[in-house]
Amino acid sequence: MIKIENLYYEYFPQKVILQNINLEINKGELISIIGANGSGKSTLARVINSLLKKKSGSVFIDNFDVENNESIFKMRGKIGMVFQNPDNQFVCSIVEEDVAFGPENLNLSTEQIQERIETSLKIAGMYDYKEFLLQMLSGGQKQKIAIAGILAMNPDYIIFDESTSMIDNKDELIEKIIELNKIHNKTVIFITHDIQEAVKFNGLIVMDNGKIVIDDETKNILLHEKKLIELGLQIPFALSMQKKICEYGFELKKTSSLDELAQIILSQYQ
Numbered sequence: 001m002i003k004i005e006n007l008y009y010e011y012f013p014q015k016v017i018l019q020n021i022n023l024e025i026n027k028g029e030l031i032s033i034i035g036a037n038g039s040g041k042s043t044l045a046r047v048i049n050s051l052l053k054k055k056s057g058s059v060f061i062d063n064f065d066v067e068n069n070e071s072i073f074k075m076r077g078k079i080g081m082v083f084q085n086p087d088n089q090f091v092c093s094i095v096e097e098d099v100a101f102g103p104e105n106l107n108l109s110t111e112q113i114q115e116r117i118e119t120s121l122k123i124a125g126m127y128d129y130k131e132f133l134l135q136m137l138s139g140g141q142k143q144k145i146a147i148a149g150i151l152a153m154n155p156d157y158i159i160f161d162e163s164t165s166m167i168d169n170k171d172e173l174i175e176k177i178i179e180l181n182k183i184h185n186k187t188v189i190f191i192t193h194d195i196q197e198a199v200k201f202n203g204l205i206v207m208d209n210g211k212i213v214i215d216d217e218t219k220n221i222l223l224h225e226k227k228l229i230e231l232g233l234q235i236p237f238a239l240s241m242q243k244k245i246c247e248y249g250f251e252l253k254k255t256s257s258l259d260e261l262a263q264i265i266l267s268q269y270q
Contacts, residue, residue: 001026002048002157002187007057009040009047009210017043019210021057025189027156030181031203032190032218036232040210041191045159048189049081061157077106080150084162086142087134095121095137095145096130102153120151123184125176140167144176151180157187164197174200195233206231 007021018040025031035041046052048059050066059066064075083089092098096117103113121127124144134142143163150158160177164170174197180186192198199218206214206224208231214224221228222243225235234240245265 001060001062003058003060004048005058007044007047007059008055009043009052010055016055017210018047018054021210021212023205023212023215025157025187027187028181028185029203030178030188030190030201031205032192032198032201033205033207034192034195034198034233035207036193039207041207042161043210044207045081045161045189045191049079049159050075051081077153078155079157079159080153080155081159081161082143082146082150082163084165086139086146089146089149090134090142093133093135095126095132095134098134098145099130099149099152102149106153116152116154120148123151123180124148138167140169140173143167143173147176147180151184155186157189159189159191161191162193163190164192164194170197195228196236199236199239206233 002023002025004021004023007018008016009018010016021044033041033044043052047054048061048066050059050072053067061075061078064071064078066072066075068075090098091101099117099120100113103116108116117130118127121130124147126141126144126148129137129141129145134145137145143166146163147158158180163177164173167173174190177188177190178200181188188201190197190201198204199221202218204214204216204218204221205212206228213231214227216224221235222239228235235243
């Protein structure tokens with residue numbers, strides 16, 4: 001479990017970025033954190049991962065204090081992070097060598113390292129590219145290699161910080177991220193500013209001005225419509241359309257996908 005209590009963070013005096021954050025994320029959860037630019041969502045991710053030092057409060061990962069020098073390496077073995085720009089986290093020029101970098105630093109045997117390379121690249125769908133130069137890959141392919149590099153460390157929790165913002169085929173990558181949770185039992189925290197992406201995850205956390213203003217299951221998103229609009233976060237079009245249709249007495253299964261909504265209407269009212 002990730003447990004955050006009374007967390008504050010400031011970049012410099014009088015510039016508070018995170019204010020009184022209280023949050024629990026259980027193992028196995030599939031959640032999204034959404035908010036406008038400057039809302040504090042990426043800063044929160046970096047504090048959780050101990051890349052930034054909090055001003056006050058506490059952050060625990062499976063009972064490990066993220067700022068305890070005696071346990072920080074154990075904690076960092078439990079959590080991985082995929083950044084917005086994959087090039088920022090590559091350390092080698094060849095795919096296989098880059099994926100090997102993490103497990104090599106865990107002092108694993110050669111056999112264990114090779115097994116992790118192959119397993120993580122297969123999960124990421126990039127095994128056939130293991131001997132490629134990273135510079136030859138597309139943005140989406142690079143992001144998958146970044147995911148493979150994190151998977152090779154075998155963390156329990158993975159944070160994706162705006163990881164789809166620089167690629168074209170966002171849906172494919174999101175499907176792969178959701179698979180990590182559903183098939184490979186990874187706890188996923190997906191950070192985005194796009195509510196169309198956020199609603200594909202089970203839990204929804206909304207941030208504004210460094211505070212958590214909504215923490216709920218995504219299926220309840222319509223209950224927060226007024227607040228989301230106040231924050232400039234529009235309800236997904238399919239949900240808005242569905243709500244309008246239901247106002248005329250029709251009953252429809254909830255979905256945030258226009259294609260799925262069309263199929264539901266066709267199947268129920270042909």
